[in-house]
Amino acid sequence: MQYISTRGKAPAKRFSEILLEGLAADGGLYVPEAYPIVSDEELTHMRSMSYPELAFAVLSKFVDDIPADDLKRIIDATYTKEVFGSRDIVPLKKLEDGLYLLDLSEGPTLAFKDIALQLLGRLFEYALSKTGDSLNILGATSGDTGSAAEYAMRGRSGVNVFMLSPWGRMSDFQRKQMYTLQDANIFNIAIRGAFDDCQDAVKAVNEDADFKRTYKLGAVNSINWARIAAQAVYYFKGYFAATSSNAEMVSFAVPSGNFGDVLAGYIAKRMGLPIARLLVATNENNVLDEFFKTGTYRPRPTSEVAVTSSPSMDISKASNFERYVFDLVRRDAARMAKLWGDLKTKGSFTISPEEFSRIAADGFASGSSTHADRLATITSLYETYGVLIDPHTADGVTTGQRLKGEEPLICLETALPAKFAATIKEAIGKEPEAPESFAKLLDLPERVEVMDADPQKIKDFIASHAPLT
Numbered sequence: 001m002q003y004i005s006t007r008g009k010a011p012a013k014r015f016s017e018i019l020l021e022g023l024a025a026d027g028g029l030y031v032p033e034a035y036p037i038v039s040d041e042e043l044t045h046m047r048s049m050s051y052p053e054l055a056f057a058v059l060s061k062f063v064d065d066i067p068a069d070d071l072k073r074i075i076d077a078t079y080t081k082e083v084f085g086s087r088d089i090v091p092l093k094k095l096e097d098g099l100y101l102l103d104l105s106e107g108p109t110l111a112f113k114d115i116a117l118q119l120l121g122r123l124f125e126y127a128l129s130k131t132g133d134s135l136n137i138l139g140a141t142s143g144d145t146g147s148a149a150e151y152a153m154r155g156r157s158g159v160n161v162f163m164l165s166p167w168g169r170m171s172d173f174q175r176k177q178m179y180t181l182q183d184a185n186i187f188n189i190a191i192r193g194a195f196d197d198c199q200d201a202v203k204a205v206n207e208d209a210d211f212k213r214t215y216k217l218g219a220v221n222s223i224n225w226a227r228i229a230a231q232a233v234y235y236f237k238g239y240f241a242a243t244s245s246n247a248e249m250v251s252f253a254v255p256s257g258n259f260g261d262v263l264a265g266y267i268a269k270r271m272g273l274p275i276a277r278l279l280v281a282t283n284e285n286n287v288l289d290e291f292f293k294t295g296t297y298r299p300r301p302t303s304e305v306a307v308t309s310s311p312s313m314d315i316s317k318a319s320n321f322e323r324y325v326f327d328l329v330r331r332d333a334a335r336m337a338k339l340w341g342d343l344k345t346k347g348s349f350t351i352s353p354e355e356f357s358r359i360a361a362d363g364f365a366s367g368s369s370t371h372a373d374r375l376a377t378i379t380s381l382y383e384t385y386g387v388l389i390d391p392h393t394a395d396g397v398t399t400g401q402r403l404k405g406e407e408p409l410i411c412l413e414t415a416l417p418a419k420f421a422a423t424i425k426e427a428i429g430k431e432p433e434a435p436e437s438f439a440k441l442l443d444l445p446e447r448v449e450v451m452d453a454d455p456q457k458i459k460d461f462i463a464s465h466a467p468l469t
Protein backbone atom coordinates (compact mmCIF):
# COMPACT_ATOMS: atom_id res chain seq x y z
CA MET A 1 0.00 0.00 0.00
CA GLN A 2 1.36 3.37 -1.04
CA TYR A 3 0.28 6.64 0.54
CA ILE A 4 0.04 9.79 -1.57
CA SER A 5 -0.24 13.45 -0.59
CA THR A 6 -3.46 15.43 -1.06
CA ARG A 7 -1.41 18.20 -2.69
CA GLY A 8 0.15 15.84 -5.22
CA LYS A 9 3.73 17.10 -4.94
CA ALA A 10 5.31 14.87 -2.30
CA PRO A 11 6.75 11.40 -2.94
CA ALA A 12 4.52 8.37 -2.28
CA LYS A 13 5.42 6.54 0.93
CA ARG A 14 4.69 3.36 2.85
CA PHE A 15 2.84 3.14 6.16
CA SER A 16 5.94 2.96 8.36
CA GLU A 17 7.39 6.02 6.65
CA ILE A 18 4.38 8.20 7.38
CA LEU A 19 3.81 6.80 10.89
CA LEU A 20 6.07 9.30 12.66
CA GLU A 21 5.48 12.21 10.29
CA GLY A 22 3.02 15.07 10.35
CA LEU A 23 2.28 16.90 7.12
CA ALA A 24 3.71 15.68 3.79
CA ALA A 25 6.62 17.71 2.41
CA ASP A 26 4.23 19.64 0.11
CA GLY A 27 2.01 20.66 3.02
CA GLY A 28 -0.62 18.02 2.19
CA LEU A 29 -1.88 15.01 4.12
CA TYR A 30 -1.11 11.41 3.25
CA VAL A 31 -3.99 9.16 2.16
CA PRO A 32 -4.00 5.60 0.78
CA GLU A 33 -3.52 5.50 -2.98
CA ALA A 34 -6.71 3.42 -3.13
CA TYR A 35 -9.05 2.24 -0.37
CA PRO A 36 -8.92 -1.47 0.27
CA ILE A 37 -12.25 -3.21 -0.39
CA VAL A 38 -13.86 -5.70 1.98
CA SER A 39 -16.02 -8.31 0.24
CA ASP A 40 -19.38 -9.52 1.50
CA GLU A 41 -17.78 -12.85 2.36
CA GLU A 42 -15.08 -11.09 4.36
CA LEU A 43 -17.72 -9.04 6.19
CA THR A 44 -19.46 -12.25 7.18
CA HIS A 45 -16.19 -13.66 8.42
CA MET A 46 -15.46 -10.46 10.40
CA ARG A 47 -18.88 -10.53 12.06
CA SER A 48 -17.81 -13.09 14.67
CA MET A 49 -14.35 -11.68 15.33
CA SER A 50 -13.15 -10.33 18.68
CA TYR A 51 -12.08 -6.68 18.70
CA PRO A 52 -8.33 -7.44 18.36
CA GLU A 53 -9.02 -9.92 15.53
CA LEU A 54 -11.15 -7.35 13.76
CA ALA A 55 -8.54 -4.63 14.32
CA PHE A 56 -5.92 -6.88 12.76
CA ALA A 57 -8.17 -7.73 9.80
CA VAL A 58 -8.86 -4.05 9.08
CA LEU A 59 -5.45 -2.60 9.91
CA SER A 60 -3.44 -5.17 8.00
CA LYS A 61 -5.09 -3.77 4.86
CA PHE A 62 -3.43 -0.41 5.58
CA VAL A 63 -0.20 -1.64 7.13
CA ASP A 64 1.74 -3.93 4.82
CA ASP A 65 5.30 -3.09 5.81
CA ILE A 66 5.24 -4.38 9.39
CA PRO A 67 5.51 -8.19 9.64
CA ALA A 68 2.03 -9.64 10.32
CA ASP A 69 3.16 -11.38 13.52
CA ASP A 70 4.53 -8.13 14.92
CA LEU A 71 1.41 -6.16 14.01
CA LYS A 72 -0.77 -8.83 15.56
CA ARG A 73 1.25 -8.83 18.77
CA ILE A 74 1.03 -5.01 19.00
CA ILE A 75 -2.74 -5.04 18.45
CA ASP A 76 -3.31 -7.90 20.93
CA ALA A 77 -1.32 -6.03 23.58
CA THR A 78 -3.31 -2.82 22.97
CA TYR A 79 -6.94 -3.91 22.97
CA THR A 80 -7.29 -5.73 26.27
CA LYS A 81 -9.90 -5.90 29.00
CA GLU A 82 -7.29 -4.51 31.40
CA VAL A 83 -6.95 -1.28 29.41
CA PHE A 84 -10.50 -0.86 28.02
CA GLY A 85 -12.60 -2.38 30.78
CA SER A 86 -14.19 -5.21 28.77
CA ARG A 87 -13.36 -7.68 26.05
CA ASP A 88 -15.80 -5.85 23.78
CA ILE A 89 -13.50 -2.78 23.96
CA VAL A 90 -16.32 -0.66 22.48
CA PRO A 91 -19.60 -2.00 23.95
CA LEU A 92 -22.79 -1.18 22.06
CA LYS A 93 -25.58 0.09 24.32
CA LYS A 94 -29.15 -0.17 23.08
CA LEU A 95 -31.39 2.76 24.02
CA GLU A 96 -34.41 1.46 22.12
CA ASP A 97 -35.06 -0.42 18.87
CA GLY A 98 -33.01 1.28 16.18
CA LEU A 99 -31.16 3.66 18.51
CA TYR A 100 -27.76 2.84 19.98
CA LEU A 101 -24.75 4.35 21.71
CA LEU A 102 -21.34 2.96 20.78
CA ASP A 103 -19.25 3.42 23.91
CA LEU A 104 -15.77 4.43 22.81
CA SER A 105 -14.75 5.89 26.15
CA GLU A 106 -13.68 3.04 28.41
CA GLY A 107 -9.93 3.63 27.93
CA PRO A 108 -7.56 5.15 30.50
CA THR A 109 -8.59 8.80 29.93
CA LEU A 110 -12.33 8.09 29.46
CA ALA A 111 -12.51 9.50 25.91
CA PHE A 112 -12.44 7.92 22.47
CA LYS A 113 -8.98 9.24 21.59
CA ASP A 114 -7.53 6.44 23.73
CA ILE A 115 -8.61 3.88 21.15
CA ALA A 116 -6.26 5.18 18.47
CA LEU A 117 -3.56 6.63 20.73
CA GLN A 118 -3.03 3.48 22.79
CA LEU A 119 -2.19 1.71 19.54
CA LEU A 120 -0.08 4.62 18.32
CA GLY A 121 2.04 4.50 21.49
CA ARG A 122 2.96 0.88 20.81
CA LEU A 123 3.49 1.49 17.08
CA PHE A 124 5.83 4.41 17.83
CA GLU A 125 7.84 2.34 20.30
CA TYR A 126 8.08 -0.49 17.77
CA ALA A 127 9.15 1.79 14.89
CA LEU A 128 11.76 3.57 17.03
CA SER A 129 13.18 0.29 18.30
CA LYS A 130 13.74 -0.81 14.68
CA THR A 131 15.81 2.26 13.81
CA GLY A 132 17.32 2.92 17.25
CA ASP A 133 15.97 6.47 17.03
CA SER A 134 14.33 8.53 19.72
CA LEU A 135 11.53 11.05 19.58
CA ASN A 136 10.51 14.01 21.72
CA ILE A 137 6.82 14.69 21.36
CA LEU A 138 6.00 18.33 21.96
CA GLY A 139 2.34 19.27 22.17
CA ALA A 140 -0.20 21.69 23.57
CA THR A 141 -3.47 20.64 25.11
CA SER A 142 -6.55 22.19 26.59
CA GLY A 143 -7.14 18.91 28.40
CA ASP A 144 -8.28 15.85 26.50
CA THR A 145 -5.78 15.18 23.75
CA GLY A 146 -2.79 15.78 25.98
CA SER A 147 -3.86 13.29 28.58
CA ALA A 148 -4.67 10.64 25.97
CA ALA A 149 -1.21 11.16 24.42
CA GLU A 150 0.51 10.95 27.80
CA TYR A 151 -1.31 7.75 28.77
CA ALA A 152 -0.42 6.26 25.40
CA MET A 153 3.29 7.10 25.61
CA ARG A 154 3.97 6.65 29.34
CA GLY A 155 6.80 4.23 29.98
CA ARG A 156 7.43 3.64 26.25
CA SER A 157 11.11 3.50 25.38
CA GLY A 158 12.56 5.94 22.88
CA VAL A 159 9.78 8.48 23.42
CA ASN A 160 9.51 11.52 25.70
CA VAL A 161 6.41 13.68 25.92
CA PHE A 162 6.56 17.41 26.69
CA MET A 163 2.98 18.59 27.04
CA LEU A 164 2.06 22.24 27.50
CA SER A 165 -1.21 23.02 29.24
CA PRO A 166 -2.77 26.27 30.49
CA TRP A 167 -2.01 26.62 34.21
CA GLY A 168 -5.16 26.72 36.32
CA ARG A 169 -7.56 26.46 33.37
CA MET A 170 -8.35 22.76 33.19
CA SER A 171 -10.99 20.88 35.14
CA ASP A 172 -9.81 19.12 38.34
CA PHE A 173 -10.32 15.84 36.55
CA GLN A 174 -8.15 16.78 33.59
CA ARG A 175 -5.46 18.30 35.81
CA LYS A 176 -5.25 15.30 38.12
CA GLN A 177 -5.25 12.90 35.21
CA MET A 178 -2.24 14.53 33.58
CA TYR A 179 -0.17 15.95 36.41
CA THR A 180 -0.20 12.85 38.58
CA LEU A 181 1.68 10.77 36.02
CA GLN A 182 5.04 9.88 37.54
CA ASP A 183 6.63 8.23 34.51
CA ALA A 184 10.15 9.46 33.80
CA ASN A 185 9.38 10.08 30.10
CA ILE A 186 6.34 12.31 30.69
CA PHE A 187 6.84 16.04 31.31
CA ASN A 188 3.92 18.30 32.11
CA ILE A 189 4.65 21.96 31.50
CA ALA A 190 1.95 24.29 32.84
CA ILE A 191 2.03 27.63 31.06
CA ARG A 192 0.97 30.87 32.71
CA GLY A 193 -1.57 31.79 30.03
CA ALA A 194 -4.36 30.35 27.91
CA PHE A 195 -4.42 27.37 25.54
CA ASP A 196 -3.55 29.64 22.59
CA ASP A 197 -0.38 30.75 24.38
CA CYS A 198 0.58 27.07 24.72
CA GLN A 199 -0.08 26.43 21.06
CA ASP A 200 1.87 29.52 19.97
CA ALA A 201 4.81 28.44 22.12
CA VAL A 202 4.83 24.97 20.50
CA LYS A 203 4.80 26.61 17.09
CA ALA A 204 7.65 28.96 18.01
CA VAL A 205 9.82 26.07 19.27
CA ASN A 206 9.11 24.10 16.07
CA GLU A 207 10.10 27.08 13.94
CA ASP A 208 13.66 26.73 15.22
CA ALA A 209 14.63 24.15 12.60
CA ASP A 210 18.02 23.42 14.18
CA PHE A 211 16.51 22.75 17.56
CA LYS A 212 13.75 20.67 16.01
CA ARG A 213 16.27 18.47 14.20
CA THR A 214 18.76 18.20 17.03
CA TYR A 215 16.14 17.24 19.59
CA LYS A 216 14.05 15.13 17.19
CA LEU A 217 10.80 16.91 17.89
CA GLY A 218 7.62 15.20 16.80
CA ALA A 219 3.88 15.43 17.41
CA VAL A 220 0.88 13.18 17.88
CA ASN A 221 -1.66 15.34 16.13
CA SER A 222 -5.01 14.36 14.76
CA ILE A 223 -3.79 14.20 11.15
CA ASN A 224 -1.75 11.08 11.89
CA TRP A 225 -2.96 8.44 9.44
CA ALA A 226 -2.50 5.54 11.86
CA ARG A 227 -5.03 7.20 14.17
CA ILE A 228 -7.61 7.39 11.39
CA ALA A 229 -7.06 3.77 10.39
CA ALA A 230 -7.37 2.60 14.02
CA GLN A 231 -10.67 4.48 14.31
CA ALA A 232 -12.17 2.79 11.22
CA VAL A 233 -12.14 -0.47 13.21
CA TYR A 234 -14.89 0.51 15.67
CA TYR A 235 -17.28 1.41 12.86
CA PHE A 236 -17.03 -2.24 11.79
CA LYS A 237 -17.47 -3.41 15.38
CA GLY A 238 -20.49 -1.14 15.93
CA TYR A 239 -22.07 -2.20 12.67
CA PHE A 240 -21.77 -5.92 13.45
CA ALA A 241 -23.10 -5.45 16.98
CA ALA A 242 -26.21 -3.61 15.73
CA THR A 243 -27.09 -5.89 12.79
CA SER A 244 -27.51 -9.57 12.05
CA SER A 245 -26.92 -9.58 8.30
CA ASN A 246 -24.82 -7.62 5.82
CA ALA A 247 -27.99 -6.64 3.97
CA GLU A 248 -28.83 -4.20 6.78
CA MET A 249 -27.68 -0.59 6.62
CA VAL A 250 -26.99 1.65 9.63
CA SER A 251 -26.18 5.33 10.08
CA PHE A 252 -23.70 6.88 12.51
CA ALA A 253 -23.94 10.20 14.34
CA VAL A 254 -20.48 11.57 15.06
CA PRO A 255 -19.57 14.48 17.37
CA SER A 256 -17.00 16.27 15.22
CA GLY A 257 -14.15 18.74 15.61
CA ASN A 258 -11.05 18.00 13.56
CA PHE A 259 -12.98 15.61 11.31
CA GLY A 260 -10.81 12.63 12.24
CA ASP A 261 -13.49 10.44 13.76
CA VAL A 262 -16.11 10.85 11.04
CA LEU A 263 -13.44 10.56 8.33
CA ALA A 264 -12.69 7.10 9.72
CA GLY A 265 -16.38 6.27 9.23
CA TYR A 266 -16.21 7.49 5.67
CA ILE A 267 -13.17 5.27 5.05
CA ALA A 268 -15.07 2.29 6.49
CA LYS A 269 -17.95 3.08 4.13
CA ARG A 270 -15.57 3.33 1.18
CA MET A 271 -14.16 -0.06 2.16
CA GLY A 272 -17.62 -1.54 1.75
CA LEU A 273 -19.17 -1.42 5.23
CA PRO A 274 -22.95 -0.98 4.70
CA ILE A 275 -23.24 2.54 6.15
CA ALA A 276 -26.23 4.56 4.94
CA ARG A 277 -25.34 7.96 6.31
CA LEU A 278 -22.67 9.70 8.36
CA LEU A 279 -24.20 12.50 10.41
CA VAL A 280 -21.58 15.13 11.18
CA ALA A 281 -22.49 16.85 14.45
CA THR A 282 -20.90 20.12 15.49
CA ASN A 283 -21.48 22.47 18.42
CA GLU A 284 -21.66 26.28 18.09
CA ASN A 285 -18.36 26.08 16.20
CA ASN A 286 -20.14 24.98 13.05
CA VAL A 287 -17.49 25.27 10.30
CA LEU A 288 -18.23 21.73 9.15
CA ASP A 289 -22.01 22.00 9.36
CA GLU A 290 -21.80 25.14 7.24
CA PHE A 291 -19.75 23.31 4.62
CA PHE A 292 -22.03 20.30 4.38
CA LYS A 293 -25.06 22.56 4.07
CA THR A 294 -23.69 25.20 1.67
CA GLY A 295 -20.50 23.91 0.01
CA THR A 296 -18.50 26.80 1.46
CA TYR A 297 -15.63 26.00 3.78
CA ARG A 298 -14.72 28.96 5.96
CA PRO A 299 -12.38 28.15 8.85
CA ARG A 300 -12.59 30.71 11.65
CA PRO A 301 -9.76 32.81 13.04
CA THR A 302 -8.80 31.56 16.51
CA SER A 303 -10.32 34.71 18.00
CA GLU A 304 -13.76 33.67 16.65
CA VAL A 305 -13.77 30.19 18.16
CA ALA A 306 -16.50 30.00 20.80
CA VAL A 307 -15.69 28.41 24.15
CA THR A 308 -18.45 25.84 24.61
CA SER A 309 -19.52 23.09 26.97
CA SER A 310 -18.27 20.49 24.46
CA PRO A 311 -14.72 21.89 24.46
CA SER A 312 -13.02 19.10 22.48
CA MET A 313 -15.05 20.20 19.46
CA ASP A 314 -14.06 23.87 19.75
CA ILE A 315 -11.91 24.09 16.65
CA SER A 316 -11.14 26.87 14.18
CA LYS A 317 -10.27 24.61 11.26
CA ALA A 318 -10.89 20.90 10.79
CA SER A 319 -7.41 19.51 10.26
CA ASN A 320 -8.48 16.21 8.61
CA PHE A 321 -11.06 17.77 6.32
CA GLU A 322 -8.59 18.09 3.44
CA ARG A 323 -8.53 14.31 3.13
CA TYR A 324 -12.22 14.23 2.29
CA VAL A 325 -12.08 17.22 -0.07
CA PHE A 326 -9.35 15.40 -2.00
CA ASP A 327 -11.83 12.62 -2.76
CA LEU A 328 -14.65 15.07 -3.38
CA VAL A 329 -12.64 16.71 -6.22
CA ARG A 330 -11.82 13.22 -7.54
CA ARG A 331 -8.20 13.52 -6.35
CA ASP A 332 -7.44 16.33 -8.82
CA ALA A 333 -4.23 18.02 -7.56
CA ALA A 334 -4.78 21.16 -9.68
CA ARG A 335 -8.28 21.57 -8.24
CA MET A 336 -6.87 21.12 -4.71
CA ALA A 337 -4.29 23.83 -5.42
CA LYS A 338 -7.08 26.16 -6.56
CA LEU A 339 -9.25 25.53 -3.47
CA TRP A 340 -6.39 25.83 -1.01
CA GLY A 341 -5.19 28.93 -2.89
CA ASP A 342 -8.65 30.47 -2.33
CA LEU A 343 -8.45 29.52 1.31
CA LYS A 344 -5.17 31.38 1.65
CA THR A 345 -6.19 34.52 -0.24
CA LYS A 346 -9.89 34.78 0.61
CA GLY A 347 -10.11 32.80 3.83
CA SER A 348 -12.67 30.40 2.33
CA PHE A 349 -13.49 28.25 -0.69
CA THR A 350 -16.69 27.06 -2.33
CA ILE A 351 -16.98 23.79 -4.23
CA SER A 352 -18.85 23.48 -7.53
CA PRO A 353 -22.52 22.36 -7.70
CA GLU A 354 -21.39 19.04 -9.19
CA GLU A 355 -18.91 18.49 -6.36
CA PHE A 356 -21.60 19.51 -3.87
CA SER A 357 -23.96 16.86 -5.21
CA ARG A 358 -21.41 14.18 -4.32
CA ILE A 359 -21.70 14.96 -0.61
CA ALA A 360 -25.10 13.34 -0.26
CA ALA A 361 -23.98 10.43 -2.43
CA ASP A 362 -21.10 9.89 0.00
CA GLY A 363 -23.66 9.68 2.79
CA PHE A 364 -22.79 12.90 4.60
CA ALA A 365 -25.39 15.09 6.31
CA SER A 366 -24.81 17.49 9.18
CA GLY A 367 -26.24 19.54 12.01
CA SER A 368 -25.11 21.72 14.89
CA SER A 369 -26.33 22.20 18.42
CA THR A 370 -26.15 24.75 21.22
CA HIS A 371 -25.50 24.57 24.93
CA ALA A 372 -29.25 24.48 25.53
CA ASP A 373 -29.62 21.56 23.08
CA ARG A 374 -26.89 19.63 24.87
CA LEU A 375 -28.53 20.13 28.26
CA ALA A 376 -31.93 19.11 26.86
CA THR A 377 -30.50 15.96 25.23
CA ILE A 378 -28.56 14.95 28.35
CA THR A 379 -31.72 15.38 30.44
CA SER A 380 -33.93 13.60 27.96
CA LEU A 381 -31.70 10.52 27.67
CA TYR A 382 -31.34 10.42 31.44
CA GLU A 383 -35.07 10.59 31.99
CA THR A 384 -36.11 8.34 29.11
CA TYR A 385 -33.47 5.62 29.26
CA GLY A 386 -31.67 6.22 32.57
CA VAL A 387 -28.46 6.75 30.60
CA LEU A 388 -26.13 9.63 31.36
CA ILE A 389 -24.08 10.98 28.44
CA ASP A 390 -21.35 13.61 28.19
CA PRO A 391 -21.82 16.96 26.38
CA HIS A 392 -19.92 15.88 23.22
CA THR A 393 -21.97 12.74 22.88
CA ALA A 394 -25.03 14.95 23.42
CA ASP A 395 -24.08 17.01 20.34
CA GLY A 396 -24.01 13.78 18.34
CA VAL A 397 -27.31 12.51 19.72
CA THR A 398 -29.01 15.89 19.15
CA THR A 399 -28.09 15.97 15.47
CA GLY A 400 -28.63 12.23 15.14
CA GLN A 401 -32.19 12.42 16.45
CA ARG A 402 -32.98 15.40 14.22
CA LEU A 403 -31.77 13.66 11.07
CA LYS A 404 -32.65 10.05 11.91
CA GLY A 405 -34.24 8.05 9.10
CA GLU A 406 -35.67 4.52 8.91
CA GLU A 407 -32.34 2.79 9.34
CA PRO A 408 -30.86 2.09 12.80
CA LEU A 409 -28.76 4.93 14.20
CA ILE A 410 -25.55 4.42 16.15
CA CYS A 411 -24.44 7.51 18.10
CA LEU A 412 -20.76 7.51 19.00
CA GLU A 413 -20.14 8.08 22.71
CA THR A 414 -16.88 10.00 22.62
CA ALA A 415 -16.34 10.72 26.32
CA LEU A 416 -17.79 9.76 29.69
CA PRO A 417 -19.89 12.27 31.67
CA ALA A 418 -17.52 12.13 34.67
CA LYS A 419 -15.07 14.30 32.72
CA PHE A 420 -17.56 17.15 32.43
CA ALA A 421 -19.22 17.24 35.83
CA ALA A 422 -20.25 20.93 35.77
CA THR A 423 -22.36 20.61 32.60
CA ILE A 424 -23.94 17.38 33.83
CA LYS A 425 -24.90 19.09 37.07
CA GLU A 426 -26.45 21.93 35.10
CA ALA A 427 -28.51 19.43 33.11
CA ILE A 428 -29.74 16.96 35.73
CA GLY A 429 -29.10 18.79 39.00
CA LYS A 430 -26.41 16.46 40.30
CA GLU A 431 -22.86 15.52 39.48
CA PRO A 432 -22.03 12.26 37.72
CA GLU A 433 -20.34 9.57 39.74
CA ALA A 434 -16.58 9.76 39.50
CA PRO A 435 -15.02 6.49 38.37
CA GLU A 436 -12.92 4.57 40.85
CA SER A 437 -9.78 5.25 38.86
CA PHE A 438 -10.23 8.97 39.51
CA ALA A 439 -10.65 8.61 43.25
CA LYS A 440 -7.23 6.96 43.34
CA LEU A 441 -5.66 9.94 41.54
CA LEU A 442 -6.79 12.42 44.18
CA ASP A 443 -4.17 11.27 46.65
CA LEU A 444 -1.26 11.19 44.23
CA PRO A 445 1.28 14.02 44.13
CA GLU A 446 1.30 16.24 41.03
CA ARG A 447 4.40 16.40 38.87
CA VAL A 448 4.41 19.59 36.84
CA GLU A 449 6.75 22.43 35.86
CA VAL A 450 5.12 25.88 35.78
CA MET A 451 6.61 28.45 33.42
CA ASP A 452 5.89 31.47 31.24
CA ALA A 453 5.05 30.98 27.56
CA ASP A 454 8.66 31.74 26.65
CA PRO A 455 9.93 29.52 23.80
CA GLN A 456 13.54 29.82 25.04
CA LYS A 457 12.61 28.55 28.52
CA ILE A 458 10.75 25.63 26.94
CA LYS A 459 13.72 24.79 24.74
CA ASP A 460 16.04 24.93 27.76
CA PHE A 461 13.72 22.59 29.64
CA ILE A 462 13.62 20.09 26.78
CA ALA A 463 17.39 20.27 26.32
CA SER A 464 18.04 19.54 29.98
CA HIS A 465 15.51 16.70 30.23
CA ALA A 466 16.00 14.98 26.87
CA PRO A 467 19.76 14.48 26.70
CA LEU A 468 21.11 13.92 23.20
CA THR A 469 21.88 10.29 22.49
Ligand SMILES: *Cc1c(COP(=O)(O)O)cnc(C)c1O
Binds near residue numbers: 222
Ligand atom coordinates in the same frame (compact mmCIF):
# COMPACT_ATOMS: atom_id res chain seq x y z
C1 LIG B 1 -11.60 14.97 19.93
C2 LIG B 1 -13.00 14.81 20.38
C3 LIG B 1 -14.08 14.95 19.49
C4 LIG B 1 -13.90 15.36 18.05
O1 LIG B 1 -13.30 14.38 17.27
P1 LIG B 1 -12.59 14.74 15.87
O2 LIG B 1 -11.91 13.51 15.43
O3 LIG B 1 -11.61 15.87 16.19
O4 LIG B 1 -13.65 15.20 14.95
C5 LIG B 1 -15.36 14.71 19.96
N1 LIG B 1 -15.58 14.38 21.26
C6 LIG B 1 -14.57 14.23 22.15
C7 LIG B 1 -14.89 13.88 23.56
C8 LIG B 1 -13.24 14.44 21.75
O5 LIG B 1 -12.25 14.31 22.65
